[in-house]
Amino acid sequence: MKNGKSIPEPEVSEMNLIKLIEEFNSEAKCREYLEGLRWPKGIECPHCKSKEVVPVKERDQFNCNACQYQFSVTSGTIFHDSHLPLWKWFLATYMMLESKKGISANQLKRTLDVSYKTAWYLCHRIRAALREQNPLPLRGTVEVDETWVGGKARYRGRGYKGNKVIVVGAIQRAGPLRLQLISRADRKTLHKFIHQNTLPKTEAIYTDELKAYRGIADEDTRHETVNHSAEQWVNGKVHTNTVESVWSLLKRSIIGAYHKISVKHLDAYLDELEFRFNNRSNDWAFRDALMKLVSADKLTYEQLTNADYGTQKTPNGTKNAPRNTKALS
Numbered sequence: 001m002k003n004g005k006s007i008p009e010p011e012v013s014e015m016n017l018i019k020l021i022e023e024f025n026s027e028a029k030c031r032e033y034l035e036g037l038r039w040p041k042g043i044e045c046p047h048c049k050s051k052e053v054v055p056v057k058e059r060d061q062f063n064c065n066a067c068q069y070q071f072s073v074t075s076g077t078i079f080h081d082s083h084l085p086l087w088k089w090f091l092a093t094y095m096m097l098e099s100k101k102g103i104s105a106n107q108l109k110r111t112l113d114v115s116y117k118t119a120w121y122l123c124h125r126i127r128a129a130l131r132e133q134n135p136l137p138l139r140g141t142v143e144v145d146e147t148w149v150g151g152k153a154r155y156r157g158r159g160y161k162g163n164k165v166i167v168v169g170a171i172q173r174a175g176p177l178r179l180q181l182i183s184r185a186d187r188k189t190l191h192k193f194i195h196q197n198t199l200p201k202t203e204a205i206y207t208d209e210l211k212a213y214r215g216i217a218d219e220d221t222r223h224e225t226v227n228h229s230a231e232q233w234v235n236g237k238v239h240t241n242t243v244e245s246v247w248s249l250l251k252r253s254i255i256g257a258y259h260k261i262s263v264k265h266l267d268a269y270l271d272e273l274e275f276r277f278n279n280r281s282n283d284w285a286f287r288d289a290l291m292k293l294v295s296a297d298k299l300t301y302e303q304l305t306n307a308d309y310g311t312q313k314t315p316n317g318t319k320n321a322p323r324n325t326k327a328l329s
């Protein structure tokens, strides 16, 4: 890409597999596309921000005339130090967005012809990049619900929850979804989640009859419930069917695509599901995902496999995944 050419090519909206293969069948094409996304106003030195940069002959790099720094479009990004060709990144990202239930590392391993470890690491870096960094608070009418996620334990009754975790979700009607892993579904935790994810003037919050939600209403916000234990699912406009459809998606992905998800990484899967859900009508989802990838920070394999990864992910530290690597089957 030449300096000054400013817009990402429009022909790659509404991506499909054929377009993907046509548009991004070489490293040079992928690289050029990423350059457009990373530097829409022209290539700039990541070190000193100077635009006095020149391509380095026969290398995919640039040299900054101001500070002599040599860099490429992937320098300092999540692609950094990756030995994978960019088209494999592009294809993996496409498959992750395209598949309703998500894609397992095993499937990616076969499709991209890479090792399991490479596929696993790749999925996680893409997920980390897709994470919503500054989620806007929800408004209007918001459904809130919580669900247990996890497998059946052998020799235990149905009520056994020792190998399960709780996910709470809020969704604005015709708007975005926010998900979070919580350690208990008590009043304090659920109220905190609602306050952090909705505007104070949210018109209405719809939940089921769980006692822990009581008291969430105030003068600006109505709280209405459906009584699931009395088999009441819809009460006029009041229902939590939208957020419950997310639960069935989440559970089908865990059973269908991932088979086993470690609790430690469940938050990352939630981020991925959130991105897919929130971009379900976005024709530019693929471009927007790549834009996030090329602006996301590096994530090393060591960071990812560190015991603390996933326990503190948002700036305000609200994601509180249990420190536990037990697999959910």
Ligand SMILES: [Zn+2]
Binding pocket: 045, 046, 047, 048, 049, 050, 064, 065, 066, 067, 068, 069
């Ligand atoms: Zn520079």
